[in-house]
Amino acid sequence: xxxxxxxxxxxxxxxxxxxxxxxxxxxxxxxxxxxxxxxxxxxxxxxxxxxxxxxxxxxxxxxxxxxxxxxxxxxxxxxxxxxxxxxxxxxxxxxxxxxxxxxxxxxxxxxxxxxxxxxxxxxxxxxxxxxxxxxxxxxxxxxxxxxxxxxxxxxxxxxxxx
Numbered sequence: 001x002x003x004x005x006x007x008x009x010x011x012x013x014x015x016x017x018x019x020x021x022x023x024x025x026x027x028x029x030x031x032x033x034x035x036x037x038x039x040x041x042x043x044x045x046x047x048x049x050x051x052x053x054x055x056x057x058x059x060x061x062x063x064x065x066x067x068x069x070x071x072x073x074x075x076x077x078x079x080x081x082x083x084x085x086x087x088x089x090x091x092x093x094x095x096x097x098x099x100x101x102x103x104x105x106x107x108x109x110x111x112x113x114x115x116x117x118x119x120x121x122x123x124x125x126x127x128x129x130x131x132x133x134x135x136x137x138x139x140x141x142x143x144x145x146x147x148x149x150x151x152x153x154x155x156x157x158x159x160x161x162x
Contacts, residue, residue: 001140007085009151010076016158022043029081030044033114036074040106047136061137068133069146073154078113084122092127098112104133119158 017023044050046059046067058064079085097105109125133143 001088001144003087003089004085006072006147007076007080009130010073011080012076013073013151013154013158014074014077014080016047016155020158024110029078030114030116031109032074032077032081036071036078037107039067039074039108040070040103040110043067043071044103046097049103059137064136065138066150068136068138069143069150071129072143072147074133075126079122082117082122084119085122087119087126089130090127091130092124093131097131097135098137099132102128102135 038123046064048054048056048063049060079087106125106128109121109128113121113125115121130140136148
């Protein structure tokens with residue numbers, strides 16, 4: 001996964017959004033963090049990993065991957081906002097963790113980042129988010145390709161006044 005390329009593409013999209021909407025990008029940290037939480041919830045909902053009361057299975061992998069990539073957009077955006085793009089991209093995967101536990105860990109990392117806007121807390125969030133992708137059985141190549149496709153969709157949405 002070429003993270004520098006993804007950061008660059010995300011920077012371009014973010015600059016477009018802030019310019020076209022007349023926003024001060026640096027004042028939107030909490031909104032971006034909440035957006036990530038919402039995307040993570042949407043992802044969890046599609047996996048249905050926590051729905052112990054239901055017999056219905058997860059959504060198709062393509063739907064789950066798209067939701068995962070929506071979260072990646074905000075992971076990258078937070079790194080750009082905090083000027084923390086030199087992150088070492090490595091998964092913090094732990095075999096014994098369930099998918100539900102991995103979701104909860106990513107949520108915990110978001111709270112930690114809100115409380116301490118440090119490089120270490122951002123790097124842990126990014127690593128645990130990548131581990132979530134692994135738990136979902138997505139390769140880095142699949143994730144990167146899906147990001148590239150969704151980035152195009154996000155630009156098209158801006159073209160259409162989304």
